[in-house]
Amino acid sequence: MTLLSQAQQEKLLEISRDLRKIREEKSIRIEEVAIKTNIRLAFLKALDAGYFEELPEPIYIQGFIRRYADILGLDGSAIANSFNVNASSSPESPKDVNLKHEDTTVDKKPKIRIPLFVPYIVLIGVACTGLIYILNPKLIAESSASKKGSSSTQVEQVSPSSQESPSSDQTVADTPAPITTASPLLPEITNNSNLKITLELQGESWLQVKADGKTEFVGNLSKGERRTWVAQKELTVRSGNAGAVLVAVDNQPAQPLGGQGEVKQVTYSAENNSEQSTVNSQ
Numbered sequence: 001m002t003l004l005s006q007a008q009q010e011k012l013l014e015i016s017r018d019l020r021k022i023r024e025e026k027s028i029r030i031e032e033v034a035i036k037t038n039i040r041l042a043f044l045k046a047l048d049a050g051y052f053e054e055l056p057e058p059i060y061i062q063g064f065i066r067r068y069a070d071i072l073g074l075d076g077s078a079i080a081n082s083f084n085v086n087a088s089s090s091p092e093s094p095k096d097v098n099l100k101h102e103d104t105t106v107d108k109k110p111k112i113r114i115p116l117f118v119p120y121i122v123l124i125g126v127a128c129t130g131l132i133y134i135l136n137p138k139l140i141a142e143s144s145a146s147k148k149g150s151s152s153t154q155v156e157q158v159s160p161s162s163q164e165s166p167s168s169d170q171t172v173a174d175t176p177a178p179i180t181t182a183s184p185l186l187p188e189i190t191n192n193s194n195l196k197i198t199l200e201l202q203g204e205s206w207l208q209v210k211a212d213g214k215t216e217f218v219g220n221l222s223k224g225e226r227r228t229w230v231a232q233k234e235l236t237v238r239s240g241n242a243g244a245v246l247v248a249v250d251n252q253p254a255q256p257l258g259g260q261g262e263v264k265q266v267t268y269s270a271e272n273n274s275e276q277s278t279v280n281s282q
Contacts, residue, residue: 008084011084012083019069022074038067039064057206059220062081062083066080195230195250195268195269198251200225200254205240206239206241207245209238236265237267241261242264243257243258
């Protein structure tokens with residue numbers, strides 16, 4: 001299904017009405033147009049009836065218009081160029097509007113400012129404390145002596161005060177267990193194998209390639225061209241002429257993506273290197 005912008009739909013509706021009117025005036029059947037232009041009859045009927053959601057990508061619609069107009073004796077290139085294949089920018093979503101509103105509310109929050117004299121007061125206090133200890137070494141000596149005294153009392157409390165020889169049972173019970181150091185955990189070995197596909201063109205085709213949900217390529221490739229893409233999880237290939245595309249997954253034998261003139265989308269997964277889902281646009 002093709003999603004067109006409002007401007008594209010209006011222009012395409014105007015062009016389709018003009019082409020149908022001229023074709024009917026010249027008493028040319030739509031089946032004759034399909035045979036002479038090599039365009040599917042279903043696409044031509046959808047174009048005449050205004051069922052644009054059944055048409056392929058805009059780049060193919062532009063080609064249909066050019067060939068259709070040429071058969072009717074019109075300037076197909078000029079009429080086709082009047083249809084813009086690039087979709088217009090979509091309006092702002094409510095989510096974007098809410099984000100902008102949140103940004104403005106955050107900016108309006110009052111900022112806490114610390115007066116400049118506060119850091120100076122803190123620095124002066126620290127400097128005065130250091131000067132007191134430097135100029136009066138007695139305080140330093142008393143503080144170190146108090147620390148030594150507290151450590152010695154702790155050692156006396158830990159040392160045994162009983163002179164009785166312990167029994168064999170007590171010796172075994174009181175013997176401290178050997179200290180074992182835990183070895184550092186080794187990093188978990190994960191399988192970082194990637195999914196790789198190679199596309200080789202047997203004819204001209206429009207292609208769209210997505211790696212892990214990110215679009216890596218959109219455009220037309222000619223016969224003989226060869227491209228390779230790599231992904232961590234999955235790769236999705238969409239072609240406007242699936243019969244002209246040979247696909248090799250992880251150096252396996254190449255196979256056609258689909259039939260000649262078929263619009264097809266295939267998703268390959270890195271878990272089993274196989275096809276997950278296929279969507280055909282007729």
